Amino acid sequence: MYSNGVSLFPLVVAEPSSSYESGKVVERWIEVLVDFVDYSKEVTEEEKEEKEEKLYTYRVPDGLNVKPGDILSVPFGVQQLGAIAIRLLSEPPAKLAQEKIKEVADVVQRDFFGDNYWTLIERVSKYYYTPLIKVVRTALPPGLVGRSQHRLRLKRENIPNGAEEFLASTAARQILKMLESQANGDYSFKYLKPKVKGFRWGKEQLLKRDWVESYVELPSSPRPKMKPAVTLIDDGFYIDLNKRQREILKVLRDRGGEFWLSEFIQICKTSISTLKTLEQKGCIVIDEREVLRTESGPVVVGDQAKSLTQAQSQALATINQLNGYAQVLLHGVTGSGKTEVYLQAIAPLLNQNKSALVLVPEIGLTPQLTDRFRARFGNKVSVYHSALNDGERYDTWRQMLTGEPQVVIGTRSAVFAPLPNLGLIILDEEHDSSFKQDSPIPTYHARTVAQWRAELENCPLILGSATPSLESWLSVREGRGGQGGLRDQGGQGGLRDQGGQGGQGGQESIFSPLSPPSPLSPPSPLSPPPLRHYLPLPERIYSRPLPPVEVVDMRQELQQGNRSIFSKSLQSALLQLQERRQQGILFIHRRGHSTFVSCRSCGYVLECPHCDVSLAYHHTEEGAPQLLRCHYCNFARSHPQNCPECSSPYLKFFGSGTQRVAQELTRQFPELRFIRFDSDTTRNKGAHRTLLTKFANGEAELLVGTQMLTKGLDLPQVTLVGVVAADGLLNLSDYRASERAFQTLTQVAGRAGRGDDPGKAIIQTYTPEHPVIEAVQRHDYESFIHSELEQRQALNYPPYGRLILLRLSSLDAISVQNAAQIIATTLNSKEGFEILGPAPASILRVANRYRWQILIKFAPDALPQLPDWEEVRRRIAACRETSLCPSSVSLTIDVDPLHMM
Numbered sequence: 001m002y003s004n005g006v007s008l009f010p011l012v013v014a015e016p017s018s019s020y021e022s023g024k025v026v027e028r029w030i031e032v033l034v035d036f037v038d039y040s041k042e043v044t045e046e047e048k049e050e051k052e053e054k055l056y057t058y059r060v061p062d063g064l065n066v067k068p069g070d071i072l073s074v075p076f077g078v079q080q081l082g083a084i085a086i087r088l089l090s091e092p093p094a095k096l097a098q099e100k101i102k103e104v105a106d107v108v109q110r111d112f113f114g115d116n117y118w119t120l121i122e123r124v125s126k127y128y129y130t131p132l133i134k135v136v137r138t139a140l141p142p143g144l145v146g147r148s149q150h151r152l153r154l155k156r157e158n159i160p161n162g163a164e165e166f167l168a169s170t171a172a173r174q175i176l177k178m179l180e181s182q183a184n185g186d187y188s189f190k191y192l193k194p195k196v197k198g199f200r201w202g203k204e205q206l207l208k209r210d211w212v213e214s215y216v217e218l219p220s221s222p223r224p225k226m227k228p229a230v231t232l233i234d235d236g237f238y239i240d241l242n243k244r245q246r247e248i249l250k251v252l253r254d255r256g257g258e259f260w261l262s263e264f265i266q267i268c269k270t271s272i273s274t275l276k277t278l279e280q281k282g283c284i285v286i287d288e289r290e291v292l293r294t295e296s297g298p299v300v301v302g303d304q305a306k307s308l309t310q311a312q313s314q315a316l317a318t319i320n321q322l323n324g325y326a327q328v329l330l331h332g333v334t335g336s337g338k339t340e341v342y343l344q345a346i347a348p349l350l351n352q353n354k355s356a357l358v359l360v361p362e363i364g365l366t367p368q369l370t371d372r373f374r375a376r377f378g379n380k381v382s383v384y385h386s387a388l389n390d391g392e393r394y395d396t397w398r399q400m401l402t403g404e405p406q407v408v409i410g411t412r413s414a415v416f417a418p419l420p421n422l423g424l425i426i427l428d429e430e431h432d433s434s435f436k437q438d439s440p441i442p443t444y445h446a447r448t449v450a451q452w453r454a455e456l457e458n459c460p461l462i463l464g465s466a467t468p469s470l471e472s473w474l475s476v477r478e479g480r481g482g483q484g485g486l487r488d489q490g491g492q493g494g495l496r497d498q499g500g501q502g503g504q505g506g507q508e509s510i511f512s513p514l515s516p517p518s519p520l521s522p523p524s525p526l527s528p529p530p531l532r533h534y535l536p537l538p539e540r541i542y543s544r545p546l547p548p549v550e551v552v553d554m555r556q557e558l559q560q561g562n563r564s565i566f567s568k569s570l571q572s573a574l575l576q577l578q579e580r581r582q583q584g585i586l587f588i589h590r591r592g593h594s595t596f597v598s599c600r601s602c603g604y605v606l607e608c609p610h611c612d613v614s615l616a617y618h619h620t621e622e623g624a625p626q627l628l629r630c631h632y633c634n635f636a637r638s639h640p641q642n643c644p645e646c647s648s649p650y651l652k653f654f655g656s657g658t659q660r661v662a663q664e665l666t667r668q669f670p671e672l673r674f675i676r677f678d679s680d681t682t683r684n685k686g687a688h689r690t691l692l693t694k695f696a697n698g699e700a701e702l703l704v705g706t707q708m709l710t711k712g713l714d715l716p717q718v719t720l721v722g723v724v725a726a727d728g729l730l731n732l733s734d735y736r737a738s739e740r741a742f743q744t745l746t747q748v749a750g751r752a753g754r755g756d757d758p759g760k761a762i763i764q765t766y767t768p769e770h771p772v773i774e775a776v777q778r779h780d781y782e783s784f785i786h787s788e789l790e791q792r793q794a795l796n797y798p799p800y801g802r803l804i805l806l807r808l809s810s811l812d813a814i815s816v817q818n819a820a821q822i823i824a825t826t827l828n829s830k831e832g833f834e835i836l837g838p839a840p841a842s843i844l845r846v847a848n849r850y851r852w853q854i855l856i857k858f859a860p861d862a863l864p865q866l867p868d869w870e871e872v873r874r875r876i877a878a879c880r881e882t883s884l885c886p887s888s889v890s891l892t893i894d895v896d897p898l899h900m901m
C-alpha cells in the first residue's frame with residue numbers, strides 16, 4: 001500500500017493510520033456536487049437543473065484525506081472540474097458498477113467554508129427537510145468554484161537548506177525546484193500537473209512538511225467600477241463668473257453638491273469644457289468615484305456618528321459589552337433611530353478586523369439604508385440580494401472571501417454570505433415576513449438561520465423592529481422558545497436517511513453546547529450570563545411625538561353622503577398638503593380593492609386560463625398598454641375590446657388598488673402631484689431609487705403605494721399618512737392576520753412626522769372598533785401583543801406550538817387529492833401531533849397545478865421529547881416516499897410556514 005506516511009516516516013508504518021482507529025468504518029467513496037459553469041446550452045432548463053442538483057460518486061484514492069466541505073477537482077467527461085465534497089460513503093452505491101467509478105483527482109482546498117459554515121448548511125438541510133445539495137445551491141452563487149484557480153505556493157520560511165535531500169519522491173523534488181525558480185514561488189496546478197509525473201503525491205509530501213501551501217485563487221479581486229463625478233467646493237461668490245457659470249453652480253448646490261458627471265451635463269445642458277473651466281476656477285472638482293455595481297447615485301462620504309440619545313447610548317453600551325453569542329431585541333418605535341445604533345455598533349467591529357451582516361426585508365428600502373451605511377463606512381459596504389445578476393452576485397461573494405473586514409447588506413439569502421470573522425448579525429425590521437422563503441425548498445426563515453449562524457460564529461444577533469414578531473418577543477422577553485428554540489429539537493433530530501447528510505460521527509455533539517434551554521423546561525437558577533437582551537427605544541429622536549392616529553368610520557361617511565373613497569378628513573388633509581407645501585404618503589392594501597374585469601351585459605368575469613382566479617387589471621400610465629395579469633402565474637393578456645362571452649363592448653373594471661386611487665386623485669385633486677410606488681411602477685432596475693429621489697426632491701406632494709411604503713422609509717418632509725382602507729388587512733383568514741395588520745398599520749403610520757413638522761395619520765375603515773385598529777391608534781404594542789399571545793397560546797399556534805405545512809400539487813386533480821388523503825391518514829394513525837386537513841388550497845388551481853395542503857400542528861406540551869422527535873421527523877420525511885406520494889405529485893415540506901396556500 002502506498003500512503004503518505006510511508007516515505008516520510010518509515011518507522012511508523014506499522015502503526016494503524018487514523019482512519020482505522022476505533023473501529024471506524026473506512027469511507028472510501030464520496031458524493032460530490034460538481035460545479036458546472038459553461039454547461040452546454042442544448043439541454044432544457046429542467047435537464048440542466050436535474051444534472052446540477054445531482055450528486056456524483058467518486059472513489060477516494062488511498063492516502064487522500066477528503067472531508068465534506070472540501071473543494072475537490074474531479075474528472076468529469078473529458079473535463080477536470082471543481083466539485084464540493086458532500087458526503088462520505090462506506091460502500092459504493094449498489095447501482096453503480098464499481099469499475100465505472102472514477103477517482104477524485106485531488107483536494108484543492110480543505111475546509112473551504114470552514115467548519116461553522118458547513119455546520120450551518122447541514123443544519124438548514126436537516127431542519128427544513130431539504131437535501132444538502134439544494135441548500136448548497138441556495139447558499140452559493142453559481143460558478144464560484146469553477147472560475148477559481150487552484151494554486152501551490154512555497155512557504156520559504158519553512159524550508160531548510162538542502163531541502164531536496166529530505167525528499168524521497170522525485171515528483172516532490174521536481175515541484176520544489178519549479179516553485180523555487182519562480183520569484184514568488186507560486187504556480188497553478190494546471191501548469192504543474194502535466195509537467196510533473198505523480199504530481200499529486202509529490203504535492204502531498206510537500207504539504208505534509210508544510211513547505212508549500214495550496215490555495216484557491218478566486219479570479220482577481222473585484223475591481224471597483226469608477227465613474228467621473230462633479231463636486232461643488234466653492235459656490236463662486238467671490239469668483240469672477242458669468243451668468244451661465246453661476247447658474248450651473250446653483251443647480252449643483254441645489255442638488256446637494258454632488259453629481260455624476262454625465263448626468264450633470266445632461267441636466268444643465270452644458271458641456272465638459274464649461275465644467276473644466278469651472279474646475280480651473282476652483283469652484284468644482286471632477287474626479288473618479290466608485291460606483292457600487294448595483295447602484296447609481298454618487299457615493300456620499302464623510303457622514304459622522306451622531307451623538308446619541310440616552311436610550312440609544314444605553315442600547316449601544318449593552319451591545320458593545322456583548323462578548324460572543326447573544327440575542328438582542330432592539331425594540332424602537334418608528335423614527336427612534338435604530339439605524340444609528342446599528343451603525344455605531346458596527347464601527348468598532350470593523351476596527352477589530354471583524355465583519356457585520358445586515359439583513360433587510362426588501363430591496364425597495366435598501367437604497368436609502370445602503371446610502372446611510374455607505375455614508376458611514378464608504379466602500380467597506382456591499383450589497384447582496386437576489387436581484388443581482390449572476391456576475392454581480394459572484395463579484396460580491398468574491399469580495400467577501402478576501403477576508404477584508406466589511407459590512408454586507410442584503411435580503412434573505414444574504415444570511416448565507418460567507419463573511420470572514422463575523423462579529424455581528426443584524427436583522428432590521430425583523431418582523432417582516434419576506435425573511436421567510438415559501439418556495440422553493442429550503443423554506444427557510446432568515447431569522448432562524450441567522451440565529452444559528454450567530455451561535456455558530458459566536459457573535460451577537462440584533463433583531464430590530466418597532467413591532468417585533470411574537471416569536472422574538474416571547475423569546476427575548478420571556479425566554480421562551482420562539483422559532484430559535486425549535487433548533488434543539490429539529491437540529492438534533494437529524495434525518496440520517498434523508499438528503500445525504502448525517503452519518504459522520506460526532507455531529508450531534510456540535511449541536512448540544514449551542515442549544516438553549518428547551519422551551520419546555522423552566523429556566524435553571526444557575527443559568528449563565530443572559531443571552532437575551534431587551535433594549536427599548538421608547539421615544540423618537542428629539543422626543544418628537546409619534547403621529548396622532550385618526551380613525552375614520554367609513555360607514556358614517558357613506559351615511560353622510562360622501563361616496564368618494566376619501567373621507568372628508570383625508571380630503572382636507574390632502575388639500576392642506578398643497579397649501580403648506582408638505583408631503584404625504586397614501587397607503588393602499590392591494591387586496592382591499594376589486595381589480596377584476598367583468599361584463600356589464602352578461603356578468604362574465606375574465607379569468608386566468610391556468611389558475612382559479614380572475615385576472616387583475618393593470619395600467620401604469622397614460623398611453624401604456626392596458627394589461628390583464630394573473631397575480632399567481634404571471635399570465636398576461638391585453639384588455640379585450642369586447643366581452644369574450646357575449647361580445648358586449650361594456651366591460652367594467654377597477655384598476656388595482658393604486659391605479660384606482662390614482663384615478664380618483666386626478667379627478668378630485670387635479671392640482672395635486674403624486675408618484676405611484678408599487679410593483680407596476682418599480683419593475684425596472686433602479687426604479688425604487690429614482691421614484692424616491694423624485695419624491696425627496698419635492699417633485700410631488702404625494703407618494704401613493706402598497707406594502708413597499710411601510711418598510712423603513714425615512715422622509716422627514718412627510719407629515720401626512722393616509723390609509724385608504726384598512727379592512728382588507730384585517731379580514732384575512734389566517735391566524736397571523738392580526739399580527740400582520742398591526743405591524744403594517746403601525747409601520748405605515750410611523751412614516752409621518754419624522755422631521756421638524758409634526759405629522760398625523762388617518763386610517764379609514766369600516767370596522768373602527770377592531771382591536772387592531774384600537775391598538776394602532778393608541779400606539780399600544782404591549783397590550784396588543786399580550787392579548788394576541790394569549791389567543792395563540794389557547795389555540796396552540798406559534799410561537800407556542802409549532803407548525804409544519806405539507807404542500808402538495810399536481811397537474812392531475814385526482815391524484816393530488818388522493819395523495820393528500822393517504823398522507824393525512826398515514827400521519828394521523830400515529831400520535832404526537834395533530835393533523836389539520838387535508839384541505840384544498842384557498843385557490844385550488846395555480847399555473848395548471850391543483851393544490852392541497854395538510855397542516856401538522858404540535859402542541860407545546862405534546863411536543864415529542866428526544867429521541868422520539870427523530871422518529872416524528874422520519875415519519876414526516878417518509879411522506880415523500882412514492883408509496884404515499886406518487887411522482888406525479890410534488891410535495892413541499894414547509895417548516896414553520898408563514899403563509900397557508
Ligand SMILES: Nc1ncnc2c1ncn2[C@@H]1O[C@H](COP(=O)(O)OP(=O)(O)OP(=O)(O)O)[C@@H](O)[C@H]1O
Pocket residue numbers: 306307308309312332333334335336337338339340465466541711712713714750754
Ligand atoms: N442621535 C441622533 N441624533 C439626531 N438624529 C438622529 C439620531 N439618531 C437617528 N437620527 C435620525 O433620526 C431619523 C430616524 O432614524 P431611523 O430611520 O434610524 O429610525 P428607525 O428607528 O430605524 O425608524 P423605523 O423603524 O421607522 O424605520 C433618521 O433621519 C436619523 O438620521
Ligand SMILES: [Zn+2]
Pocket residue numbers: 599600601602603604643644645646647648
Ligand atoms: Zn358579456
Ligand SMILES: [Zn+2]
Pocket residue numbers: 608609610611630631632633634635846847
Ligand atoms: Zn394564472
